[in-house]
Amino acid sequence: MSKAEKEDTPEVKTDVFSDIVANSRPLAEIAASERILTSLEPRKPKKDAFFRCHPQLHALLNIYRDETNRVEYVLHDKVAPTVEALVGVRRVSLRLAANYCGDFFAWPVSIPADVKANRWHATAYQAMEQSIGSWIRLMPSSGHYIIYRREVNDAKDPTWPDEIRTDVDLARFAYGTGGAGDYIESLNHEVIKRLKGEI
Known part of the structure; x- marks a missing residue:
């Protein structure tokens, strides 16, 4: 290649797309x-996602939600009565859940009998029961959830993770x-001391 030909040849730029x-x-x-x-993230199902709950795996727990720091704490039985007396405790059925894309989460569903049939908790609990056998979606409404069932007949069942075999x-x-x-x-614990006004 002559010197003139080399000068006329455009330089090839490399970038990520070249690679x-x-x-x-x-x-x-x-x-x-x-x-x-x-x-697992303990959370409610997202309103735009269909989900299922595992038919057997669930744990009954006492939960305190720190609204300031937006953290949920599961309480040992020796501290639950103290927290109940200070600010109240929520009794939940923690459920292994999966959305239709295969992402897993832990849903702490309030047990309605323990919260005097709060309509939010009652309809969430109904949705959890329905989601054991069907793909369900929850939509918040006025004071309760509306439950939608996925109508596609060939909807696949979740493939549950091998890492979670027990409620523990x-x-x-x-x-x-x-x-x-x-x-x-x-x-x-620092949270208990703060609730008591000790720190």
């Missing part, structure tokens, strides 16, 4: 990976190390 095109391989050649579940696993993944919630097992 993507040059190194693109069929998916069959790329090593597959397996998702490992390490924690479920509570640990939601409120233990790595979970989005937390737990209180001692009256010396």
Whole structure:
């Protein structure tokens, strides 16, 4: 190539797309990976997502929600009466749940008998019961939830995670190390001291 030809040849710029095109391989050649579940977010189902609840896995727990810090704490039996006397405790059935995309979460569903049939709690509990056998979506309305059932006949069942086999696993993944919630097992916990006005 002459000097004049070299000067006329445009310089090829490289960027991320050059690498993507040059190194693109069929998916069959790329090593597959397996998702490992390490924690669960304790939360309500999202209003725009259909979900199912596991037919057997659930844990009955006492919960305190710190509204200031927006954290839910599961309470050990030795601290629950103190928290109940100070600010109240919510009795829940913690349920392993999955949305239609395969994402898992832990749903702390209030038990209506323990909250004097609050309509929000009563309709949420009905939705939880329905979601054991059907894909359900919850939509907030005036003082309660509206329950929608997915009508597609060929809707797939969830593939439940192998990491959660017991109710203890479920509570640990939601409120233990790595979970989005937390737990209180001692009256010396900072939250208890704050509720008592000691700090």
